[in-house]
Amino acid sequence: MLDLPAPPPLPPLIPHLGYGRAPLPPGWLFFGAARQALKFLASRLRSEHPDLVFVVPAYTCDSVIQAIDESGAGLDFADVDASLDMDMPSLQEALARHTGKPVALVPTPLFGAPVRDYKRLFPDCIVIEDRAQTVPDPGSRADYQLLSFGPGKQVSGMGGGALIGAQGLQASHLALETECGALKHMAMAMVGNFLLGPGWSLAGQRVAQRHGQEGLEKQSRDIIPVRLCDGRARWISSSLATWDATQRLSIADRYHAGTAPEHRFDIPTGLPYLRYPVRTPVVGAGVSSGDMYERVVARAEDTLGRPLPGARALAQASLLPTHRRVTPAHIGYYLGQLRGSETRLP
Known part of the structure; x- marks a missing residue:
């Protein structure tokens, strides 16, 4: 019987971190976190469509649910299939339950798995791709793309999020309070990269195991959207430009x-x-x-x-x-x- 020795310890998630500055992508709105971006968008969509209903995958992050709940919009679920996309029969049932109402679909590339072209399939729905676990898709036809740059994502800014497709909300975005600390977060990133070597890897493992409890604690606090300063946004933009798949x-x-x-x-x-x-x-x-x-x-x-x-x-x-x-x-x-x-x- 094969007896494999245990390999060196390591954390479950290590993002890409760059240390340069790049021009801001045109039309992107940067926030302190992805959940802030979603609440910002959901609140404004609901102000235009008071009976708006969000349909989300039944397997998604707690903060997605919290942001939609706090916006006051309706919420429904569709199961996921073996491809990790929304299960089509389950989605069709959800849409049937809300016939005559405006619906926002939130297709989610879980772990980076692909999702269907929902804007082509359901052109009357608002489509918000939650790309928190992957990177932006320039070819997507979704109305909006939601991005996350937390410590466990593909690309990190030690926090932060962005919204693509919401150029019309730029004035409201500029009116938000600003969060910065670019040098502090870059220093944290450099130290984190150093500490995530073999000697400190088990700390990263324990952090991941606490993910669920931290999510519960976040739900006890209201989400307050803030605008990310240009310094941190340019750093994140540089990291995105140097990310290698x-x-x-x-x-x-x-x-x-x-x-x-x-x-x-x-x-x-x-x-x-x-x-x-x-x-x-x-x-x-x-x-x-x-x-x-x-x-x-x-x-x-x-x-x-x-x-x-x-x-x-x-x-x-x-x-x-x-x-x-x-x-x-x-x-x-x-x-x-x-x-x-x-x-x-x-």
């Missing part, structure tokens, strides 16, 4: 090639996933659990009055790391568990 793409493809079809979700190869989800429990440093959005899944099931197998499958999934500190030893260790090998756990 190559390593994440390669690691995700190796997971795919080494995992039996029954353990995989139906997601394509050739994409730089933030984390790679598998259906089978995997234990080890760097691996996190899909149950971080358990509260949203439970609320969606309660709202719809039935189990949601797609969202439940993700809540029970293991999420394999894809960042730059993942080595061939880590990959072999995780795949050994997926193949049913007996392993010695860290």
